[in-house]
Amino acid sequence: MCxxxxxxxxLVDRLRSGDARALARAISIVENRRxxxxxxxxxxxxxxxxxxxxxxxGAPGAGKSTLVDQIAKHYRKENQTVGIIAVDPTSxxxxxxxxxxxxxxxxxxSDPGIFIRxxxxxxxxxxxxxxxxxVATVLDASGRDLIMIETVGVGQDEVDIVRxxxxxxxxxxxxxxxxxxxxxxGIMEIADIFVINKSDREGAERVEREIRxxxxxxxxxxxWTPPIVKTVASDGTGTKELAAxxxxxxxxxxxxxxLVQKNVENWRERLIEMLRDxxxxxxxxxxxxxxxxxxxVEIAEHKRDPYSLVEEIVSGTAK
Ligand SMILES: Nc1nc2c(ncn2[C@@H]2O[C@H](COP(=O)(O)OP(=O)(O)OP(=O)(O)O)[C@@H](O)[C@H]2O)c(=O)[nH]1
Ligand SMILES: [Mg+2]
Numbered sequence: 001m002c003x004x005x006x007x008x009x010x011l012v013d014r015l016r017s018g019d020a021r022a023l024a025r026a027i028s029i030v031e032n033r034r035x036x037x038x039x040x041x042x043x044x045x046x047x048x049x050x051x052x053x054x055x056x057x058g059a060p061g062a063g064k065s066t067l068v069d070q071i072a073k074h075y076r077k078e079n080q081t082v083g084i085i086a087v088d089p090t091s092x093x094x095x096x097x098x099x100x101x102x103x104x105x106x107x108x109x110s111d112p113g114i115f116i117r118x119x120x121x122x123x124x125x126x127x128x129x130x131x132x133x134x135v136a137t138v139l140d141a142s143g144r145d146l147i148m149i150e151t152v153g154v155g156q157d158e159v160d161i162v163r164x165x166x167x168x169x170x171x172x173x174x175x176x177x178x179x180x181x182x183x184x185x186g187i188m189e190i191a192d193i194f195v196i197n198k199s200d201r202e203g204a205e206r207v208e209r210e211i212r213x214x215x216x217x218x219x220x221x222x223x224w225t226p227p228i229v230k231t232v233a234s235d236g237t238g239t240k241e242l243a244a245x246x247x248x249x250x251x252x253x254x255x256x257x258x259l260v261q262k263n264v265e266n267w268r269e270r271l272i273e274m275l276r277d278x279x280x281x282x283x284x285x286x287x288x289x290x291x292x293x294x295x296x297v298e299i300a301e302h303k304r305d306p307y308s309l310v311e312e313i314v315s316g317t318a319k
Pocket of ligand 2: 086
């Protein structure tokens with residue numbers, strides 16, 4: 001791939017001008033960790049930092065995609081361009097259900113102001129959180145005003161993924177038994193805004209009470225009390241209120257100068273992760289598959305100890 005070329009507009013130029021095909025191609029390069037991915041990200045990085053990033057997480061079927069759709073439409077009316085990343089870490093497939101989801105959603109968006117990408121790769125190289133962050137970087141460089149990341153809230157992966165968002169929205173629904181208790185504590189803690197979707201169903205008040213009682217036990221160190229917004233994503237009820245809540249939190253972040261702090265913390269984590277990947281890659285490059293097998297046999301037979309071996313590999317003296 002040619003990143004810069006005098007004659008034809010380069011991928012980067014086309015991407016920056018908002019070309020959806022160039023965007024899709026750049027995302028594939030990054031997602032698949034192709035050899036040119038790092039060069040591409042280096043070139044794009046200076047043009048990033050302008051998009052607002054919303055993270056939305058919640059149980060399977062909570063209505064995340066439907067809500068994302070409503071939020072996208074809302075901001076499109078304000079002429080903002082939108083990029084959506086739908087991540088499903090629970091799915092081992094890159095196709096299947098989520099691909100159906102993507103086709104359904106993309107169909108729906110004849111509007112070029114909305115770009116949607118699905119990712120469902122548990123085995124993705126370099127970790128799903130990192131890949132998502134890099135895909136968000138590409139969307140940001142393409143000039144999208146708003147990036148939304150939708151992920152199923154089931155574990156650490158989601159916590160890592162939504163950490164890169166400026167605003168994190170946790171979506172709950174009524175009628176799941178002991179609703180709030182069944183949601184992983186880690187997910188509850190990351191909410192900047194709670195949404196009770198499917199509020200047309202019985203039990204929305206109960207969920208609200210549960211969130212409130214949980215909040216009364218735990219005051220956030222930044223002093224923000226996450227508001228609770230009730231929505232019916234399937235008919236758009238509550239979208240305006242949600243957008244207002246998002247705006248309020250963004251204003252709060254700005255006034256308190258918390259956005260910079262959040263970004264610094266996020267980059268600290270990401271840097272460590274990037275370093276870990278880079279070091280591991282370097283170490284792996286030094287070991288052939290055959291050598292790895294031989295080392296494993298030698299350790300299993302107690303002919304050498306793994307602690308010294310690791311030190312030797314790191315220092316490049318392993319034999
Ligand atoms: N009654 C009701 N149904 C809703 C509401 N919001 C979404 N739904 C329906 O719930 C189902 C799941 O919605 P999705 O938006 O696909 O949910 P999701 O959380 O994205 O699902 P996954 O991505 O598969 O985890 C769909 O049939 C929606 O039409 C709502 O507010 N009320
Ligand atoms: Mg969905």
